[in-house]
Amino acid sequence: MNLRPAPRIDGLQYANWSEKIFRQLRSGGVDAVHVTITYHETFRETVLNIETWNRWFERFPDLIFQGRTAADVQLARATGRTAIFFGSQNPSCIEDDIGLVEVLHTLGLRFMQLTYNNQSLLATGCYEAEDSGLTRMGRAVVAEMNRVGMVVDMSHSAVRSTLEAIAHSTRPIAITHANPAAWHPALRNKSDKVLQALAESGGIFGFSLYPHHLKGGSACSVQDFCQMIARTADKFGIRALAIGSDLCQDQPDSVVEWMRSGRWTKAVDYGEGSASAPGFPAMPVWFQDNRHFGAIEAGLLEVGMSQAEVAAIMGGNWLDFFARSFSSVATRQERAAE
Template identity: 30%
Template structure:
């Protein structure tokens, strides 16, 4: 266990103060459960500062540099033994079976969405004994039984060609990305798009006619509708439009902290009525309160009491970052200031950028590797073992099974036995 992980554990334990009985019981329950991060990120490797500096000095464009940074964060665990060791240690410490992985950058452009998908496919293909791509919920359960980890891929946007010749042609990439392994898609990010309003839009205008067509296609194909970043009205109308369970994979309860990334009770209730769940995220500014692990547990407890534990999950929306990251960045020459990306849209003076919500003890108590201590916290709060298993991963599996189309049983043709085969 690295010093980063040990420090984060100590901070969280200092807040929770569990009895020895609760600590041991919670850790044991976590070890045996199928644990699914309803929306998260694989441990991030450190960049290669020398390689990045060389690219900048060679005149690489801002877009190329950004691509290279993502490539390093996501795939150096394959090519660098030290990074691979830390990547594996962090995932093991978290005790997470499956990450519903952000495998598509915030966009609707198919090529942009494909880059992260390619990178995490590469990681799974190259480290198959440690982590795999799960195409079905049963594959997640098998990974747990075999002592491995896995990804269940999500995209931060619905892929659209943007040619706008017809609704049907515009929807064609949804099935293509499903076939590539994407099992969940955001309807919107923070801005308004052709589907509906994102959570940061002041108008809160709701779902478009085209957005309804997208939901019908996602329902038909078997892709989970995710409204985590969608506006409240868009989320409400999406829930009413969906004929299959849908989710807000990483959000918080607006009744406790009405941040734009939260969902009010009326929206959560509408999601629950589809058979879906809300995944509680681990971002201090969204949680409010103390902005630490105790606040996270407050949101879980509120949602479970108000809507039932069978409709609550944990979507961390956070990641472990390798210890060498800061050291590697010191090798990189300063870059000119860049304008905020189109998708990086937040309301003015959003608490996310307020230092009071970015204190080290908050971040450390909510470290991704502290998943086992969240389970300990649920034990302390009096949740039953069955409800804890539902919250840790059972609800993610249930919704995934409900949305994924069944594969018909195939009749295997009779083949001649070896003894009767022609010579």
């Protein structure tokens, strides 16, 4: 049972999962985490990844279980476990088939990015030269995601596509893992215009600990990171802000190669890396794994945020967002029949 007064929720991780990391989640008091289960994988390959998770759920039931609703976060706290919520960082898993949105939601997928870095069937990624916004299928799929209760995640999308997703979606969207470009102007970080539109629409933003998103990279200090969060809260309010660590613990560099290059190129795409630094960057010394969320919490208090504000950022806002996002919207006919 978790005796902490507020939930601790991480908005994105893609670790090389193991019993060690599941135990670190417990040591760190992490009640829930949104995990990436698929990037460029087809539907069938994504289902194989779900099967791998099913084996972990069967093997480590005292540490983890599959989260499906906001209530599962409370179940996690009551039983001293971590609720695992599935997400995809690219829409490859739905192939060209809108019917797979509901199928994957039934299998537990709660987040899907409309793009990784490239153009997808749905929208434009942040590495493309031209951003043509939501496609015809993109609009249809966003409406279907809204209907079934799957969160639109625009972390890796281009600006126009992101703004159009915010406008077109009838439910608030997420940018699960990024930082403000005003603090560190990386291609993956987000402009104040995007942050403003996201916050005004009831969406949510997860601050990333991935070094390429940090001012100073791996050398970024916890004070600098927390001051940036406090300033962002001053600009856009507390409610839209949360953590999405982007922790990729224990992954071999072959995984970041898959994330960046998938099967779309025969060359090597370095993404946020470079030919001289192609692999995963070293995490900051103060955030190495799931046991270190306390450093952020303490850092936020030190820069003058209140207990209530810190609790909201460390998990309360995600819990509220989960509650607004994961259930299906009954159609008029369905409501009429109940």
